Amino acid sequence: MIMRFLVAVTMATVGWVAHAHAHGDVGVNQGQCLMKIGPDTMTFTGYQPQKSREQFCDDIPDAGPTIITLDAQQDELRDMMLEMRVIRDVGQSNDTDNIEANTEYYSPPKKYKSGTLTFEHVFPQEGKFIGLVKARSDDGTKEYVARFPFSVGLTMGREITIAVFFATLGVVAFGLWYKHQFIDKKKTPSA
Numbered sequence: 001m002i003m004r005f006l007v008a009v010t011m012a013t014v015g016w017v018a019h020a021h022a023h024g025d026v027g028v029n030q031g032q033c034l035m036k037i038g039p040d041t042m043t044f045t046g047y048q049p050q051k052s053r054e055q056f057c058d059d060i061p062d063a064g065p066t067i068i069t070l071d072a073q074q075d076e077l078r079d080m081m082l083e084m085r086v087i088r089d090v091g092q093s094n095d096t097d098n099i100e101a102n103t104e105y106y107s108p109p110k111k112y113k114s115g116t117l118t119f120e121h122v123f124p125q126e127g128k129f130i131g132l133v134k135a136r137s138d139d140g141t142k143e144y145v146a147r148f149p150f151s152v153g154l155t156m157g158r159e160i161t162i163a164v165f166f167a168t169l170g171v172v173a174f175g176l177w178y179k180h181q182f183i184d185k186k187k188t189p190s191a
Contacts, residue, residue, distance in 0.1 A: 033045060033057025033058070034073075035070065035133065035146050035148065036146060037077065037133055037135055037144045037145070037146040038135065038142070038144025039144075040072070040073065040074040040076055040077050040135075040144070041073045041074070042070045042071055042072050042073060042077065042133070042146070043069075043070070043071045043073065044057050044068070044069075044070055044148075045057060045068070045069045045071075046060060046066060046067065046068045046069075047066070047067045047068075047069075048060070048061065048062060048064060048065065048066050048067075049065070049067065050064065050065055051064065058148075058150055059150050059151045059152070060123065060150065060151070060152040060153070061153065062126075062152070062153050063123045063124060063125050063126050063152055063153045064122060064123060065120065065121075065122050066120070066121055066122070066123055066152075067118065067119070067120050068118070068119055068120075068121070069116060069117070069118045070082075070084070070116070070117045070118075070133065071115055071116045071117075072112070072115035072116070072117075073115075077115065077135055078111075078112065078113055078114075078115040079111070079137075079138075080111070080135040080136055080137050080138075080142070080144075081109035081110060081111055081135070081136045081137075081138070082109065082110065082111070082112055082117055082133065082134070082135050083106075083107060083108060083109040083110070083133070083134045083136075084105070084106070084107040084117060084119060084131070084132070084133050084134075085099075085103060085105065085106050085107070085131075085132045085133075085134075086103070086104045086105040086106075086121065086129050086130070086131050086132075087099060087102040087103050087104060087129065087130050087132065088102045088103075088104055088127060088128070088129055088130075089127070089128035089129055089130050089149060090102060095130060095132060095147065104121070104123070104129060105119065105121045107119055109134070109136065123152045123153075125152075125153075126151075126152050126153030127151070127152055127153075128149065128150075128151050128152075129149070129150055129151070129152060130147060130148070130149050130150075131146075131147070131148045131149075131150060132145060132146070132147055133145070133146040
């Protein structure tokens with residue numbers, strides 16, 4: 001019974017962590033960071049070359065110079081006008097509320113025949129942001145928008161929360177195991 005409980009807690013934990021890492025239209029699939037935009041997908045990769053060689057696909061580890069690359073996976077997106085905007089998340093109920101004042105970075109609509117949109121930006125401070133990628137056909141009949149919230153420099157708090165959660169889970173599991181192995185067996189009367 002204890003083993004079933006531990007398996008159930010572990011499965012719930014895995015689901016919770018997967019949900020906690022969900023970032024709007026961006027997710028990880030087969031080692032690639034994919035962003036859903038309409039029926040199509042783009043890969044998403046970020047770098048901070050002055051800080052580390054590691055790449056990221058959701059939260060940006062630190063404030064400072066950052067390079068983000070989006071790469072269209074389908075030809076449809078390569079034939080559309082692509083625009084990228086990063087806005088500060090100030091608790092607005094709608095992304096378009098005061099959008100110009102909240103814009104941190106903007107790349108106007110343009111066709112990227114190679115399918116690759118790369119931009120560099122210096123994030124001056126830590127905070128929460130929302131990335132918006134818009135794809136629009138020439139005739140305006142198709143328009144797709146991908147929205148993905150992310151943070152800059154706030155990853156340490158999340159990592160500490162996850163570590164504390166797993167440490168607590170480990171202590172509880174050990175306590176249940178210890179109780180079952182040693183305390184409950186002493187209480188069982190000998191025949």
